[in-house]
Amino acid sequence: MNAVPQAIAPAGETEHAIRARGLTRRFGHVTAVDGIDLDIPRARIYGFLGPNGSGKSTSIRMLCGLLQPSAGTVNVLGHEMPRDAEPLRTRLGYMTQKFSLWDDLTVSENLQFMGQVFGLPAQRRRARVAVVVEEFDLASLFKQRAGTLSGGQRQRLALAAATLHEPELLLLDEPTSAVDPQSRRDFWESLFDLVARGVTILVSTHYMDEAERCHELAILASGRIVAQGPPQQLMAEIPAAVVEVEAADTVAARRALVMDASVLSVAQLGTRLHVLIDPATPEPETRVLQRLRAASVAAQSTLVRASLEDVFVAATGFGRAAGPAAGLRPSCCSGSLRSRPRKCGNWPATGSRSA
Amino acid sequence: MIVGIPLMQILLFGYAINFDVRDLDAAVVDDARTSHSRALVADLQATGVIVLRPPSPGLSDLRRRMESGEISVGIVIPNDFERRRLGNDRAVAQILVNGSEPMIDAVARGLASVPLPVRAGDYRSRTPVFEVRTEYNPERRTAVQIVPALIGVILNMTMVIFTAAAIVRERERGNLELLIATPIRSWELMAGKLIPYVLIGLIQTTLILTVGARIFDVPINGSLLDLYLAAALFIAATLTLGLVISTFARTQFQAFQLSFLTLLPSILLSGFMFPFDGMPPLARMIAQALPLTHFVEMIRAILLRGAPLAAMQVPAMKLGAFLVIALAIATLRFHKRLD
Numbered sequence: 284m285n286a287v288p289q290a291i292a293p294a295g296e297t298e299h300a301i302r303a304r305g306l307t308r309r310f311g312h313v314t315a316v317d318g319i320d321l322d323i324p325r326a327r328i329y330g331f332l333g334p335n336g337s338g339k340s341t342s343i344r345m346l347c348g349l350l351q352p353s354a355g356t357v358n359v360l361g362h363e364m365p366r367d368a369e370p371l372r373t374r375l376g377y378m379t380q381k382f383s384l385w386d387d388l389t390v391s392e393n394l395q396f397m398g399q400v401f402g403l404p405a406q407r408r409r410a411r412v413a414v415v416v417e418e419f420d421l422a423s424l425f426k427q428r429a430g431t432l433s434g435g436q437r438q439r440l441a442l443a444a445a446t447l448h449e450p451e452l453l454l455l456d457e458p459t460s461a462v463d464p465q466s467r468r469d470f471w472e473s474l475f476d477l478v479a480r481g482v483t484i485l486v487s488t489h490y491m492d493e494a495e496r497c498h499e500l501a502i503l504a505s506g507r508i509v510a511q512g513p514p515q516q517l518m519a520e521i522p523a524a525v526v527e528v529e530a531a532d533t534v535a536a537r538r539a540l541v542m543d544a545s546v547l548s549v550a551q552l553g554t555r556l557h558v559l560i561d562p563a564t565p566e567p568e569t570r571v572l573q574r575l576r577a578a579s580v581a582a583q584s585t586l587v588r589a590s591l592e593d594v595f596v597a598a599t600g601f602g603r604a605a606g607p608a609a610g611l612r613p614s615c616c617s618g619s620l621r622s623r624p625r626k627c628g629n630w631p632a633t634g635s636r637s638a
Numbered sequence: 639m640i641v642g643i644p645l646m647q648i649l650l651f652g653y654a655i656n657f658d659v660r661d662l663d664a665a666v667v668d669d670a671r672t673s674h675s676r677a678l679v680a681d682l683q684a685t686g687v688i689v690l691r692p693p694s695p696g697l698s699d700l701r702r703r704m705e706s707g708e709i710s711v712g713i714v715i716p717n718d719f720e721r722r723r724l725g726n727d728r729a730v731a732q733i734l735v736n737g738s739e740p741m742i743d744a745v746a747r748g749l750a751s752v753p754l755p756v757r758a759g760d761y762r763s764r765t766p767v768f769e770v771r772t773e774y775n776p777e778r779r780t781a782v783q784i785v786p787a788l789i790g791v792i793l794n795m796t797m798v799i800f801t802a803a804a805i806v807r808e809r810e811r812g813n814l815e816l817l818i819a820t821p822i823r824s825w826e827l828m829a830g831k832l833i834p835y836v837l838i839g840l841i842q843t844t845l846i847l848t849v850g851a852r853i854f855d856v857p858i859n860g861s862l863l864d865l866y867l868a869a870a871l872f873i874a875a876t877l878t879l880g881l882v883i884s885t886f887a888r889t890q891f892q893a894f895q896l897s898f899l900t901l902l903p904s905i906l907l908s909g910f911m912f913p914f915d916g917m918p919p920l921a922r923m924i925a926q927a928l929p930l931t932h933f934v935e936m937i938r939a940i941l942l943r944g945a946p947l948a949a950m951q952v953p954a955m956k957l958g959a960f961l962v963i964a965l966a967i968a969t970l971r972f973h974k975r976l977d
Contacts, residue, residue: 347819349976365975372821379819383812400820
C-alpha cells in the first residue's frame with residue numbers, strides 16, 4: 284500500500300513475463316510435464332488449474348529454475364531459464380506449496396532473514412519489513428514463532444516474505460491449499476493489489492472459484508495444457524451445451540441420462556443435475572426432457588451458462604475415468620461415459636471438487 | 639550396503655586393531671660411540687619393536703622430536719657407557735618412552751629385557767641393563783592418554799551429526815526449496831551452516847577440558863591458544879565432513895547412518911585407543927583421511943607434551959587440507975536445484 288509503484292514493463296524487455304515452448308519434464312519413465320507452451324503477459328494473474336499430479340508444481344519449479352527441463356525452452360522476464368536462474372533470483376518471488384519458512388523463528392526473524400538472504404541493505408530491509416507487516420497485517424504476530432501460526436497467518440507471512448524484495452514476477456504454488464475461505468478472500472485481495480503495482484503473478488490452484496478470478500488460465504491434466512484462455516472465454520467457448528435438470532428422483536434421472544449417446548457428463552448439485560451435452564445436438568434441453576420422459580422421470584430442464592467446473596470437466600475429457608477414479612467420485616460424472624477422444628489421457632483419482 | 643559394510647568393517651578392524659605393536663619410531667643418542675654401544679643398538683633394532691630413525695646429536699633434540707611426535711622411543715647411551723657396562727650397580731643406558739599414547743609404554747618396557755651383547759671373553763651378564771622413563775605420563779595413568787583424545791572423539795561424534803542432519807532436515811521440512819530460490823550462494827549456505835557450530839564446538843571443548851583437568855587431573859602443558867586453534871580447525875573439518883554427508887543423504891535417518899559409518903573408523907583407527915604403530919598400511923591410509931587422527935596427534939602433543947602449534951605443522955596442514963577438500967566437495971555437490 285505504501286510501496287512505491289513499480290514500472291509495468293521495463294523498456295527493452297519482452298512484453299511477456301513468461302514464455303515457454305515445449306516445456307517437458309520427465310522423472311524416469313513418468314512424464315510429469317509434457318510439452319506445454321505458455322505466454323504469460325505482464326501485470327496479470329495467470330492461473331494453473333488442475334488436480335494433484337497434473338504437473339502444476341513441476342511446471343512452476345521449472346519456471347523458477349529449480350528443476351531442469353528435460354526438453355523445451357523457458358524465457359522468464361527476457362532471460363533464458365535455467366541458465367540465467369541465479370541473476371534472476373532477485374526479480375522472482377516464489378512461494379512453495381508447503382509452508383517453508385522456519386517454524387522456530389519468529390515472524391520478525393523470518394522476514395529479517397529473508398531480507399538478508401535477498402541482500403537488501405539494512406535500511407531498505409527495515410523499511411520493507413515495515414511495509415509488508417502493514418500490508419499483510421502481521422503486526423500483532425510480529426514476535427510470534429512461525430510454527431504457532433494458523434494456516435491463514437502462515438500464508439500471509441509466506442506471501443510477505445516472497446514479496447519482501449519487490450519481485451516483478453511471483454510464482455505461487457497452491458498458496459491457498461490449507462487456508463479458510465475468509466483468508467483466501469483476503470489473500471486474493473492482496474494479489475490484486477500486487478498486480479495493480481505491475482507485478483505478474485502465476486498461481487496454481489485446484490479451486491474453481493480461485494481459477495475464475497485469474498485474468499487468464501491454463502487447465503492442466505496429466506502434464507498437458509488441455510485448455511487455455513481467460514475464464515470467461517473458456518466458459519463461453521466450452522465444447523458442450525450445459526443443461527440443468529431438476530428432477531425429483533435424481534438417481535433415476537442420472538441413470539437415464541448416462542445412457543444417452545449425446546450426453547457427455549452428468550454432475551449432481553443438490554437436487555439438480557448438470558448435464559454436458561454434445562454441442563452438435565439440436566435443442567439439447569428438449570433432448571434431455573425426451574430422454575427423461577422415455578424413462579418416466581418427471582423433470583424440468585433449462586439451458587444454462589457453463590460454469591468453470593463445466594469447462595474443467597469438458598477440458599479434462601468429460602470425466603472419462605481411468606481405473607479407480609470413477610469409483611471415488613460417486614456423485615460426479617459417471618465413469619462409463621462415451622466421449623469424443625481428447626488429447627488428455629487419464630484422470631487422476633484426486634480430481635474435481637464439487638461446488 | 640547390508641552385506642558389504644559389515645564385511646568390510648570386520649576385515650578392516652580385525653586386522654587393524656592390533657596389540658602386537660611393532661616398528662615404533664625410535665632415535666638414539668649415542669654419546670659413547672663404542673663398538674659395544676653400537677652392538678646394543680643393533681640388538682634393540684633386531685627385536686623388531688623399534689625402527690631406528692636418524693640419530694639425535696643430543697638429549698634436547700631427542701626430546702624435541704618426541705614432543706612433536708616424530709618418535710615414540712628414545713634410547714640414550716651415556717658417554718660413561720663402557721664404565722657402567724663393566725660396573726654392576728647402575729643401568730648402562732636409558733630408554734625414554736612417549737607416555738602420552740596408549741600401549742607404547744608397555745611395549746617399550748619389553749625392550750628393557752634385552753640383555754647386553756655378549757662377546758668372547760665377556761662372561762658377565764647383568765640386569766637391569768636399561769632404565770626406562772615414561773615421559774609426559776610418569777604415573778602411567780590411562781586417563782592422561784585417553785581424556786585429551788576423548789575431546790576429539792566427543793567433538794567428532796556431535797559435530798558430524800550436527801551438520802549432516804542440518805541440511806537434510808531443511809530438505810525434509812521444505813526450507814531448502816525456499817532457500818535455493820533465493821540469491822544465496824552455495825558457499826554462503828555452507829559457511830552459514832558451519833560458523834555457528836564452530837562456536838558450539840569450542841564451548842564443548844571448554845567443557846570437556848575443564849572436566850578433564852578437574853576430575854581426571856589431565857595436565858595442560860601447552861598453550862591454551864594453540865589448543866583452541868587446533869580444536870577450531872578440527873571442529874571445522876568434522877562439520878564439513880557432516881556437510882558432505884548431508885549432500886549424499888536423502889533423509890535424516892540416512893544422514894545418521896552415514897555419520898555413524900564415519901564414526902567407527904574414526905574411533906578405532908585414529909590412535910585414540912589402539913596405537914597407530916600396530917596397524918597395517920591400509921588402515922593407516924584410511925586413518926590419514928580421518929580428521930580425528932590428526933587431531934588426536936595434535937591434542938596429545940599440545941596438552942601432554944607441551945608442544946607448540948608450530949611443531950604440529952604436518953597434522954595441522956593435513957586437517958586443513960581435509961577441510962578445504964571436503965568443503966569443495968560439499969559446495970560442488972550441493973546444487974541450487976531440486977533435481
